[in-house]
Amino acid sequence: MSQERIVLGVIGDDIHVVGNRIIQLALEESGYRVFNLRARNRPEHFYQAALEVNAQAVFVSSLNGEGEYWCSDFRKPFIDLGIPDTLLYIGGNLVVGKRDRGDVLRLFKQYGFDRVYHQEPDIGVAIADLRNDLGHGKAKR
Amino acid sequence: MLDSAGADFIPLTIDSYTRQNQYDIAAELLERSEEKQSSFLNGYPLVVHGWELTRELYRDLNKPVSLRHGTPDARLLVEVALASGIAEIEGGGLCYCIPYSEGFPLDRCLLYWQYVDRICAVHSTDEAPIHRESFGPLTATMVPPAIALAVQVVEALLAAEQGVLSFAASFGQTGSTIQDIATARVLRTLIRRYLDRFDFGHVRSYLVFHQWMGQFPTERSKAAALIACAAQNACVIGADKIVVKTVDEALGVPDPEVNADAVESVRYVFDRFRWVEPVTSTSIEAEIDLIESETVGILEAIFDLPGDVFWESVHRAFQTGLIDVPYSPHADNANRLVSMRDANGSIRIKDPGHVPISEGDLKREHGLLALREDLDGADPSFRRLLHDIGIMA
Ligand code: B12
Numbered sequence: 001m002s003q004e005r006i007v008l009g010v011i012g013d014d015i016h017v018v019g020n021r022i023i024q025l026a027l028e029e030s031g032y033r034v035f036n037l038r039a040r041n042r043p044e045h046f047y048q049a050a051l052e053v054n055a056q057a058v059f060v061s062s063l064n065g066e067g068e069y070w071c072s073d074f075r076k077p078f079i080d081l082g083i084p085d086t087l088l089y090i091g092g093n094l095v096v097g098k099r100d101r102g103d104v105l106r107l108f109k110q111y112g113f114d115r116v117y118h119q120e121p122d123i124g125v126a127i128a129d130l131r132n133d134l135g136h137g138k139a140k141r
Numbered sequence: 142m143l144d145s146a147g148a149d150f151i152p153l154t155i156d157s158y159t160r161q162n163q164y165d166i167a168a169e170l171l172e173r174s175e176e177k178q179s180s181f182l183n184g185y186p187l188v189v190h191g192w193e194l195t196r197e198l199y200r201d202l203n204k205p206v207s208l209r210h211g212t213p214d215a216r217l218l219v220e221v222a223l224a225s226g227i228a229e230i231e232g233g234g235l236c237y238c239i240p241y242s243e244g245f246p247l248d249r250c251l252l253y254w255q256y257v258d259r260i261c262a263v264h265s266t267d268e269a270p271i272h273r274e275s276f277g278p279l280t281a282t283m284v285p286p287a288i289a290l291a292v293q294v295v296e297a298l299l300a301a302e303q304g305v306l307s308f309a310a311s312f313g314q315t316g317s318t319i320q321d322i323a324t325a326r327v328l329r330t331l332i333r334r335y336l337d338r339f340d341f342g343h344v345r346s347y348l349v350f351h352q353w354m355g356q357f358p359t360e361r362s363k364a365a366a367l368i369a370c371a372a373q374n375a376c377v378i379g380a381d382k383i384v385v386k387t388v389d390e391a392l393g394v395p396d397p398e399v400n401a402d403a404v405e406s407v408r409y410v411f412d413r414f415r416w417v418e419p420v421t422s423t424s425i426e427a428e429i430d431l432i433e434s435e436t437v438g439i440l441e442a443i444f445d446l447p448g449d450v451f452w453e454s455v456h457r458a459f460q461t462g463l464i465d466v467p468y469s470p471h472a473d474n475a476n477r478l479v480s481m482r483d484a485n486g487s488i489r490i491k492d493p494g495h496v497p498i499s500e501g502d503l504k505r506e507h508g509l510l511a512l513r514e515d516l517d518g519a520d521p522s523f524r525r526l527l528h529d530i531g532i533m534a
């Protein structure tokens with residue numbers, strides 16, 4: 001069976017790559033093929049890469065809080081490109097400053113993300129969710 | 142507010158767009174923040190605000206303001222800062238490029254910082270020097286002390302070459318008190334030794350300690366304990382200055398009240414737990430010996446590299462992996478060095494990559510690592526890395 005493919009990267013002018021390196025390793029150790037865009041990416045880097053490698057899921061990180069600015073309507077280009085079912089996950093410190101957790105989760109769901117991990121240090125949770133979501137295929141959403 | 146809480150200097154932290162010279166976006170987000178009454182900027186957009194407004198902001202303050210940024214090309218930013226009356230400039234060609242940039246060419250960064258050092262020197266007088274300070278924590282993640290110290294000495298020499306009169310070397314709390322004490326001692330000795338050796342004896346040098354710069358605990362009670370213990374370590378090593386974190390570090394950009402609380406708690410530790418005698422032990426002495434030997438080895442190897450001027454040798458050192466910073470986002474960073482924590486929590490070099498660590502020193506590193514027991518656990522390796530990175534979290 002061919003490996004499932006994940007596009008991974010940090011959005012905005014954000015250079016926090018510690019989590020990025022760890023997530024790559026964790027995904028690889030869980031059997032996924034990772035295409036790592038590393039730091040400082042615009043939204044188009046993600047959907048272009050997803051299209052090119054035919055990714056099942058996209059993992060976006062925002063640690064310095066620029067996510068709020070860059071991610072609005074993140075799903076739309078995926079739909080326009082004909083890959084509307086790509087799983088979209090985001091994690092890190094998603095907004096600048098402190099804000100109600102529920103509000104942050106709602107905001108990013110509204111942007112089109114399937115799953116949102118705001119200040120959730122254990123990447124194991126997301127990987128379990130990913131396995132689950134991929135198992136359910138597109139019927140899930 | 143920081144002023145009344147007892148801070149001796151006031152940090153001014155710059156937003157991440159200004160750091161990448163994206164002034165248009167910073168201006169747009171400043172406007173949006175003002176419109177929506179909610180912050181879209183993670184720092185102060187100094188270039189957009191300009192020097193007149195900034196000078197006004199600090200007019201009644203009798204304390205030095207310290208510019209903290211992380212900008213590879215800080216020429217305009219520092220010009221505006223100096224015009225605003227700011228007299229402490231953090232950064233350097235290595236320390237503000239390797240941890241903060243994914244692709245800014247290091248040679249250009251070294252040249253731009255040569256310009257920054259020079260304008261700081263030009264605006265200095267003996268009585269009122271513009272202070273230059275390096276950023277020793279680098280990525281704040283598993284950086285072996287010898288790497289951080291080599292960068293500090295290199296940047297001290299580069300600044301002194303341009304005529305800087307006052308230079309502060311710094312390092313970040315390592316996660317091990319033994320290693321903190323040892324690192325401070327070696328840093329102080331080597332900065333002085335190398336400045337003197339190259340005829341920069343007139344340059345004043347200081348030691349700055351950064352409280353734990355890595356992954357912070359999310360619980361405020363633990364964060365508060367970490368901040369207090371870090372303050373105690375700063376006392377023990379006799380730091381000239383300490384850069385303070387807040388209990389909200391893991392949660393987001395702290396507001397002014399939280400910042401003031403942090404300064405107050407550190408002030409409390411300084412006043413109540415003043416330490417006067419040097420602390421020592423056999424493991425501290427062994428650590429000092431090892432870090433010094435490694436740092437000297439790296440520095441001498443850099444001096445031996447070809448180059449018409451010093452910064453060219455420094456550039457080559459980075460290209461060839463003699464300087465290798467773990468978890469650097471920079472595409473040209475070698476990423477060959479592998480570090481790990483030992484049983485005491487000290488950062489050890491497991492594989493030096495191309496960093497010139499002598500066989501004897503590497504043997505000592507491995508000997509200390511061998512004392513750690515959980516190294517061959519069944520965990521996937523990402524969990525082991527997370528444990529070492531987040532040792533304080
Ligand atoms: C280390 C660090 C740095 C290092 C980074 C080194 C490097 N090149 O990576 C240095 C010192 C250089 C740095 C610089 C800056 N930093 Co910083 N930094 C941190 C710190 C202390 C730890 C981050 C870290 O490495 N954690 C360890 C890793 C393993 O965890 P992680 O990154 O959170 O990732 C895990 C999870 O979040 C999750 N995850 C992450 N992404 C995703 C994505 C998906 C899909 C999923 C499922 C999960 C997931 O899984 C990861 C693995 O477990 C944090 C505060 C903290 N958390 O304690 C601040 C922090 C992230 N930094 C911050 C800021 C603002 C900056 C600066 C802008 C400077 C400043 N103003 O202080 C600059 C950045 C400039 C820029 N262009 O971005 C802020 C962000 C504020 C916000 N969002 O509101 C924080 C929160 C500190 C603070 N309280 O101010 N920083």
